[in-house]
Amino acid sequence: MVSYPDSASVERSLPIRRPPSVSSHSSRTSTVRRHRQHRSHFGGTALQTQNEFPVFTHTGDVEIVISNGRKEQRYLLHKLILTQCSGFFEAGTSDEWANAGDVSSSGPPTNGTALARIPSGPRQEKLTWRYELDWGNNEDDLPMLVQKKTQPTMFGGDAPPAQPPPARNKPAAPQSGFFRSMANFSTLHVPATAPENDPDDETFRDYDNLFRIFYNYPPALDAVNIANAYVECKSLLLLADMYDALGVIGPRVDHHLLRFQGRLWKQIAKYPPSYLKLGYMARSKAIFAEAMVHVVGQWPQGINQLRGQIAEPVIELIEDKVDEVDELKAKIEVKLFRLSLTTSRGERVSPSNNWLDWMAVSLFRQWLAENTTPPPAPILKSPRPPGSRNGESAPLPPPPAFNTGRIFRLLGQGGSSYLSHDECKRFLRLNPDHYNRDNLKRFERRIDEIKNKAKDAVKPLMRNFLELDLREGGLPYLTCTRIDQQDFPWDE
8 A cells, every 4th residue: 555645744844935026025015014104094194293382282281372363373382391480370280270160079170260181082181271361351451361171072182162262453553663573473373364463463472482481492582673672571571470480581581682782781871770670570680780870870860760660679779779879979078178288398278378279279179069069949939830820839840850970970080071271260360469371370280189189089989880881971970889799689
């Protein structure tokens, strides 16, 4: 009997080799399949969802919508970043705020401003927050973010609002002015019929700059025109103050303005009270100190712009520095009035030993007394203005602030800045017996001697603690106020 080999065993013992073309085609097919898994079923490449500022689609959990009915700016940001930068968001997304309107611990919040849990699948629920900008009822109301209750949809997202917010009725913005440059909104949706300059552009710009700084992006602020930059920075600081974010926004504003360098110091010299308030809000030591030197030197000129508009510790600091300067001026005035000349024998000049030199000392002291003493109050009544009733006295305008800084500046310059040749000549002519060419020359030499002594006496008042270069032009007030580290009225 003939036996045949088992066909099944033969097939198992003989491996079947595939042609090289088949194996390479299989590898290419698997590679193509791996790359094709990102293609959509419609034959095109799938759209990549945005996951970067200002919309973090995959990781964002705080939605912020700013809309005025004509255009809308939407942000999807992170609670972690917002709470680190803003006390407003830290409080608004806290558990205490979330549970403020809860009826039961298991059910969703019932308060309109509370949080809502959005189902994001069977794995876990995603906690989200939604804020919308409330423009207020009147034009004078400040727009403010208000937390809204999120409405989950069947797909796990938030349902859009039932109707768009009504358009704000405001007059068209002017074509020129401070706000000529606005932020570059990457996701700003503007209707085709929207005007070129929306009157709310400044608000959109400020909020965009606020969130850009939160995410360490440079703010869109004017880098050419310092006047525009001041207005934009001030508006941004006011917004940051509303949301308790000055600690984050202030350094960026400080950095931006300091880039103007010399132009910034000149602008502060023109508007010191305004920049003092800005420097205080931004916690800018350089801007605050520069403006403080100007304010103290001009005081009380800027009192109306600061009283009630800045923190009381700042007013107290100004008054303390003014008192320090006044005390220093009083000490130096005593030295100036004691200045004298001596004869060739070393004796102090007097009417008995040298009449002409004593007249030079007397002229200097008279000039100093007239210029460092406030003028007397007028005795005569001012005429009644037209239209005033009989017997009613017209209110007198407040007298101009008396500032001796200009006089000390003249003493510090010396030379012909005061008691010039013509003044000396006119003085000697009052006594014809003593007026001649030789006496005039001697008289002027003695005046120069006492001027040099006065120049040395006022040196402590001539110190300059400004960054402003005074060589381009002097100031009519003193700039010797020094702001030390412990003087800054804010907590480090």
